[in-house]
Amino acid sequence: MPKIVDPGARRKTVAEAVLRVVGRSGLEAASLRNVAEEAGLAIGSVRHYFSDHDELVIFAMGELTGRIEARVLAHVDRLLDPADAAERRTRAEDLLAEFLPLDRERHEEAVLWIAFATAARTRPGLLPHARQLQDGMLGVVTRVLRGGQEAGGLPADLDIGTESLRLSALLDGLTLQAVLQPGTLTPDVLRQVLRRHLDSLRTSA
Numbered sequence: 001m002p003k004i005v006d007p008g009a010r011r012k013t014v015a016e017a018v019l020r021v022v023g024r025s026g027l028e029a030a031s032l033r034n035v036a037e038e039a040g041l042a043i044g045s046v047r048h049y050f051s052d053h054d055e056l057v058i059f060a061m062g063e064l065t066g067r068i069e070a071r072v073l074a075h076v077d078r079l080l081d082p083a084d085a086a087e088r089r090t091r092a093e094d095l096l097a098e099f100l101p102l103d104r105e106r107h108e109e110a111v112l113w114i115a116f117a118t119a120a121r122t123r124p125g126l127l128p129h130a131r132q133l134q135d136g137m138l139g140v141v142t143r144v145l146r147g148g149q150e151a152g153g154l155p156a157d158l159d160i161g162t163e164s165l166r167l168s169a170l171l172d173g174l175t176l177q178a179v180l181q182p183g184t185l186t187p188d189v190l191r192q193v194l195r196r197h198l199d200s201l202r203t204s205a
Contacts, residue, residue: 011049011059012192013042014039018060023108027115030057049075056127061129068109069136072098080194087151089198099137099171101178102187114168139166145201152200163201170197 017039021030032053050056073096075082075095101107113133142164148154174193178185 007049010045012063014041014046014056015060015063016047018056019064019112022060022115023111027057028118030060032056054123055156057116057119057123058125058129061126062070064109064112064116065129065133068113068133072136072140076143085151088148088151089153092148093191093198095144096141096167096171096198097191099175100187100190100194101175102190107179110179114176114179134168137171141167141171148201155203158201167197170194 014035017035018030019118021034021038025034030053032046032050035056036046039046046056047059050059072095075091075098078091078095098106101110116126117130117134120130140175142160145154145158145160145164145167149156149160171192174185174190
């Protein structure tokens with residue numbers, strides 16, 4: 001009997017191959033041929049599931065976005081659990097730290113995200129995913145700060161909109177520096193900067 005292939009699973013396998021190629025060699029190296037070789041498939045098999053290179057790259061970026069969002073949302077659920085002020089503050093920091101390249105997994109995702117987000121400037125098909133993750137991060141940051149304010153941990157007159165944008169920019173900047181200049185910002189330093197910023201919000205006017 002012919003082998004039955006799950007199309008959804010096969011597309012995910014190919015997408016993972018795209019991400020590995022991009023992580024090693026950059027987006028420009030993710031040709032159909034290179035991706036097929038990475039996935040251990042014939043190039044015709046890849047073409048069977050993706051009509052062209054653009055569709056392949058867009059799907060892979062969507063898989064990356066979904067992976068990051070799933071990990072972050074797991075921490076959001078924990079943040080909503082009842083907790084005292086100290087525990088809530090720790091959970092909030094842990095949640096925001098998910099956007100920083102603090103370990104191998106998050107560093108690899110940051111490398112990939114920067115590659116795709118940069119390409120989105122000239123590849124319109126990638127732009128919705130770039131906006132989705134960026135808007136998602138801003139939404140999480142806003143939720144964390146508003147929750148802290150409602151719980152009394154942040155000043156009542158804190159401008160949540162402005163501070164959410166400022167914190168999002170800080171997370172983006174730290175991630176970019178950590179990826180583009182490896183070794184200059186250790187995980188401990190990244191955590192320290194984030195913690196110091198959150199502490200400063202408690203006394204902001």
